[in-house]
Amino acid sequence: MPGDPVMAFVGEDVVLTPELLDHLNTRLGLDKPLHEQFSMFLQSILNGDFGYSYRRHDTVAALILERLPWTLSLAVTSTIIGYASAVVFGSYAGWHAERRASRGLTVAALCISCIPAFLLGLILYAVFVYQLRWFPFKGLYTAAPDLLDVMWHMALPVFALSLLIFARNLLIMRGSVLTEKNQLYPQFAASLGTPQSKILYGHVMKNAILPIITHIAMSFGSILSGALFVEIIFSLNGMGLLMYKALTALDYPVLSGLLLILGIMVVLANIAADVLYGIVDPRVWRTDK
């Protein structure tokens, strides 16, 4: 495994005697068997001690906590905007599938969903920041975190991420509505004289939205990774940038802390999606057959 931990945090320029090396190893517990190291790790986690990053001269917990809200606000804002617009436009595209607007939307969504996150960020950056100078060069804020300033800095990153989420989920929603269109209950509702709009937004949408909810949970990982790339391109000081720098510097404490946090977030997202699904679809409660 490249990068011996001790060498990594001490740095490659320092000359170490073998005795000093052994001493450091014992102190850090690196000579103990792996499973013991892991349980020590868990214990310190439960005590709120995520470790210390010798590179950055700060506790891992502090490093992550400082950046977590920024990453979360980027991810959550983009998720809300992306999913909301995907549901609205996707229902339209599915219900009125023969119209030209629907076809145009579908093709556009298909093309956009094929752009990797970093490339979309790159292209937007090149056009809107570099060429047109409409948006700031880097960072979350210029001098101090003032709401309008932050919004200006985050506008393009949020746009990039929500565009990706929108494109992918528009296709899913559209497919879902197309499937529901063929079911019997919309026909029955129509035979009772229910107007088309009420059939779509009342009856069909509640059924069609179910796959999207499942998808939110599964795609949380990819939304986070999208946020990561966007942060790197736009130099936003969030968890993504932290991870990138930790990777290049082989900062293990930071990496393991980040991985843990990411894992927890993914699990929480899954739980939230399960709960949400149970609220929307009453069939989940049946204990039958």
Next chain:
Amino acid sequence: MRTTLLRVDDLCVTFPGAGEPVPAVRNVSFALAEGERIALVGESGCGKSVIAQAVMRLLPPETAISGSVRLNGIDIFAQSETAMEKIRGVQMGMVFQSPERALNPVYRIGKQLTDPLVIHGICDRTEAKKRVRDVLGSLGFTDPEWMMKAYPWMCSGGMCQRVLFAAVLLLHPQLVIADEPTKGLDADRLGELEEMLCAVSERDGAGLLLITHDLGLAARTADRVIVMYSGLILESGPSDVVLKNPGHPYTRGLVGSLPENGFTPIPGMSPALTDLPSGCVFHPRCPHALERCRTEMPDLCMDEEHPARCRI
């Protein structure tokens, strides 16, 4: 002489299909008077359900439809979609096949029953709930309150079937179409179903268009019977006449295939709609086929009392 409620003239329905167009219904004409009960009978795929959907104008937009359908004098095909939304439900209603699938699984039954009343502006929600409770009670549900809070998947097929009837009857339409109502029903429920079908026209004076392949049900419930095959009407007339003294060889074969009449099936299978035989559509399976049956398709004059394309 009762007034004509529904008049279908020369209706032709063609589906675009995956390759060639599929002529599902050809030159169908008939009239239904107020309070009258007509049964459309025939094998699966003969086009009976398509006629029902055409009358309700629920066919997909790519379908090619010609001819005319008049409900109370209103030309159905000339109406805008908004006008149709006002006609459907209050002037005509349909009880679908597969009752469990016709109800939305994520909404409670009470909501699905009260919504149409509120949408059509018939009454407000409180009054609607009361009416729903009454109708559910009259249809034999012992606990209407529970029923209203329940979801469709909590109920058996028979219960869903009755809920469907309730939904249609609540709006008091003048025309009720019942599409294969006996599908999936246990034998002991058949009696209840027949009562419900008859009550529809006796209680409200509504006309009933019954679509079924069950000849016995047709005989017991309907005043008149129309026999269909491969999208065409082969014979029509008062139910006792047609079923006891059938004119057309196909009807004769159908009647003969009933268990009480010997259970003799008609040989062969009904043709695929994309591959229809020349001349008379029934001639490959007809025991009385003549040479000219292969080239000529006999006509039908619906103005007679007991029209038939062919008489033996």
Next chain:
Amino acid sequence: MNTAIRYFPAFPRISWKPYLLPLALISVFILISAAPEAFAPYRPNKLFDPYMELSAEHILGTDDMGRDLFSLLVYAARNSMLIGFASGALAVSIGVAIGLVSGWYRGLLDDVLMGATDVVLIIPKIPLAIILAAYLKPGPWILILVLGLLSWEGVARVIRSRVLQVRSAEFILSAQCLGFSRWYIMTREVLPVIFPLIVPKFVLMTAGAMLSESSLSFLGLTDTTMLSWGTMISESFTYSGFIRGMWNWWLPPALCIILSILAVTSIAFIHERGRRVVIQS
């Protein structure tokens, strides 16, 4: 309602016209990656003056070391295509194997395999890929392995449910009664039924792998000596191509990445749309 599933499903009259454009596009890319010598004007390592402008001899100019950018673009196609398709093939193979075995044998084996699938499903893939990549600094083959191993669970699930459906169909039962061995049945009777599922999944896996490879290369987490479109973009950053406004360095590989992923995804999308049309009629 147990309708007998047809043996070799009669292929409905699907028109293959919509497939033409994406298939042509991806074929061009594959062709270029197979024989780059035929398309590139120079060998990628041949050095000229650095940072040259677009000209007749250098259609896209040169990079910081003086390599012709167009030749680099052409030669980079090979790795990008290879990693994409090979990872897709690997993911699909593992998925099919697991799905087949899981659906056929059912019982405890099924539960264990599906449990493993759930675990793989829940792991956030790209962060894990990033971390693995950082440790291993993978060249093409290790990358194929990693990407393939991370993406098979969707395929496995779909294959398994189809196999479960087919398993209880009558023609399997009759084949068993006739004494055919399990392997024979699996390969000769079950595979043709799941084949229609495999193709779109393979295509989607390939698109995903291309996406992942380009992203990982851009972050500089793959073997830096490997030449792919992603590494080209990464280099354009590290060697001040972006700052100097040298869009000719990073935009062409970016476009190639997008077009190749788009071509591959369109194939899957058109296939899905075609299936839906058939089911509706």
